[in-house]
Amino acid sequence: MPQQIRAQETRAAIIRGAAAAFEQRGYGSTSLAQVSAAAGVTKGALYFHFDSKEALAVAIIDAQHTESVSAGRELLDNNVPGLRALVSITYELARQLRDDLIVSAGVRLTIEAVNFSTPVSASYLDWIAACEEFVRRGIADGDVVPTVDVRAAARFVTAAFTGVQVVSDVLTRRGDIDQRLTEMWTLLLPGLVAPERWDDLKDLPERVQRERVAARP
Amino acid sequence: MPQQIRAQETRAAIIRGAAAAFEQRGYGSTSLAQVSAAAGVTKGALYFHFDSKEALAVAIIDAQHTESVSAGRELLDNNVPGLRALVSITYELARQLRDDLIVSAGVRLTIEAVNFSTPVSASYLDWIAACEEFVRRGIADGDVVPTVDVRAAARFVTAAFTGVQVVSDVLTRRGDIDQRLTEMWTLLLPGLVAPERWDDLKDLPERVQRERVAARP
Structure with missing residues (x-):
C-alpha cells in the first residue's frame, strides 16, 4: 500500500515537472532528461511511469x-x-x-x-x-x-x-x-x-x- | 547577379523545406538535418542562410x-x-x-x-x-x-x-x-x-x- 502511494506521488511529481519543463521550453524542444531533472526523479523512475514523451x-x-x-x-x-x-x-x-x-x-x-x-x-x-x-x-x-x-x-x-x-x-x-x-x-x-x-x-x-x-x- | 538569384532560390527552397518538415513533425521535434534533407540543400547552405532553427x-x-x-x-x-x-x-x-x-x-x-x-x-x-x-x-x-x-x-x-x-x-x-x-x-x-x-x-x-x-x- 505505501509503495502504491509512493508510486502515485512520483507519477504526480513527474507530471508537474514535465508541465513546468514544457511550458518553459516548448514540448518539442524539451528532452526527457530535462523532464526528470525538473521533476526531481531518476530517468529510470520516469520510464517506469511513462514510456514516451508523448505519453507524458x-x-x-x-x-x-x-x-x-x-x-x-x-x-x-x-x-x-x-x-x-x-x-x-x-x-x-x-x-x-x-x-x-x-x-x-x-x-x-x-x-x-x-x-x-x-x-x-x-x-x-x-x-x-x-x-x-x-x-x-x-x-x-x-x-x-x-x-x-x-x-x-x-x-x-x-x-x-x-x-x-x-x-x-x-x-x-x-x-x-x-x-x-x-x-x-x-x-x-x-x-x-x-x-x-x-x-x-x-x-x-x-x-x-x-x-x-x-x-x- | 546569377549568383544572387541562385542564393535567393536556395533561401526560398530552404523556407519551403522547413515549412514542410515543421508541419509534419512539429517545430520542436524537427532537427536542422531534417530541414536540409527536406529542402534538398546541404547543411552548409542551410547555415549560410539561417544561423538557427528559430531564425528559420x-x-x-x-x-x-x-x-x-x-x-x-x-x-x-x-x-x-x-x-x-x-x-x-x-x-x-x-x-x-x-x-x-x-x-x-x-x-x-x-x-x-x-x-x-x-x-x-x-x-x-x-x-x-x-x-x-x-x-x-x-x-x-x-x-x-x-x-x-x-x-x-x-x-x-x-x-x-x-x-x-x-x-x-x-x-x-x-x-x-x-x-x-x-x-x-x-x-x-x-x-x-x-x-x-x-x-x-x-x-x-x-x-x-x-x-x-x-x-x-
Whole structure:
C-alpha cells in the first residue's frame, strides 16, 4: 500500500515537472532528461511511469481536462442559469490558465498536438458538449433566443475562447484575458440573448467579471 | 547577379523545406538535418542562410504574414465595403491555410512561438489593425452600428478566427473551416450590424461563402 502511494506521488511529481519543463521550453524542444531533472526523479523512475514523451504530454492533457471539466460540472450541478454558467466558465478557465501550470501546459499541448499519434480532440468535443448543455439550459431559462443553432453556438464559444486565450498569451502572457473575455461576450450576447431579456442581461459579462474579482481570496 | 538569384532560390527552397518538415513533425521535434534533407540543400547552405532553427521559423512566419496581409491590402485598395471585406478576408485566410504550406506552417509557428526569443506579436497586431480599418469603413458605409467598440471588435474577430482555425485543425484538419466561419459570422453579426441594414446583411456570411465556392478555379 505505501509503495502504491509512493508510486502515485512520483507519477504526480513527474507530471508537474514535465508541465513546468514544457511550458518553459516548448514540448518539442524539451528532452526527457530535462523532464526528470525538473521533476526531481531518476530517468529510470520516469520510464517506469511513462514510456514516451508523448505519453507524458497526453497525461498532462488528461489532468488538465479533468480539472477544467470539473469546474464546468460544478456549474451544471449547482443549477446556475445556463447563460450565466456559460459566461462564468470562460472566466474560470482563464483563471485556471493563469494560476495552474498543469492547465496552461495542458491547453498549450492540446493546440500543439496536431502531430501526435494520440488524438486529442476529446478535450474540444467535451467542451463543445458542455457548452451545448449550458446553451440548452439558457433556452429553457428564457435567456437565450430559442432559434439559436445550439451546436453551432457551443462550437463557436469553444473556438472563440481558444482564440482569445491564444492571442492574449502571445500579446500579454494572459495579463489581459479577463478584459478580452468581457469584449468577446459583449460582441456575442446580441446573437444569443432573447430580445425580451436583453435589458436584464446586456451587462452580464461585466457583472460576472466584477463578481469574480470581488470573490478573489 | 546569377549568383544572387541562385542564393535567393536556395533561401526560398530552404523556407519551403522547413515549412514542410515543421508541419509534419512539429517545430520542436524537427532537427536542422531534417530541414536540409527536406529542402534538398546541404547543411552548409542551410547555415549560410539561417544561423538557427528559430531564425528559420521567424522567416516562415514573415513569409506567411506578407502573403496573408497582401490579401487584406487588396480588399482595402479595391474599395470593397468594410463589413464584406472583414467577412471575406476570413474565408480567404482559411483558403490560404488549406492550400498553402507556408501559410499553415507560419500560423502554427506563431501559436507555438510563445517560447521564442524573437517576439511574434506583430502578426496579431497587424491583423488587429487591418480589422480596425475594415470595421471603421463598415461604420462609414452605414453597415456597422456606430456605437461598436472598434478596437474591441477588431481584436475579437482576430482572436475568434484564430480559435476557429485551431479547433477546425484539431477536429477535421481544417476540412470544416468554411462552415465553422459561417457559424462564427452568423453569431457575430447581430452585435455588429446597424439595425436598419439587418435585412440586407443578415445572410452576408452564407453569400460570401457561396460566392467563394462558385469562384473556385
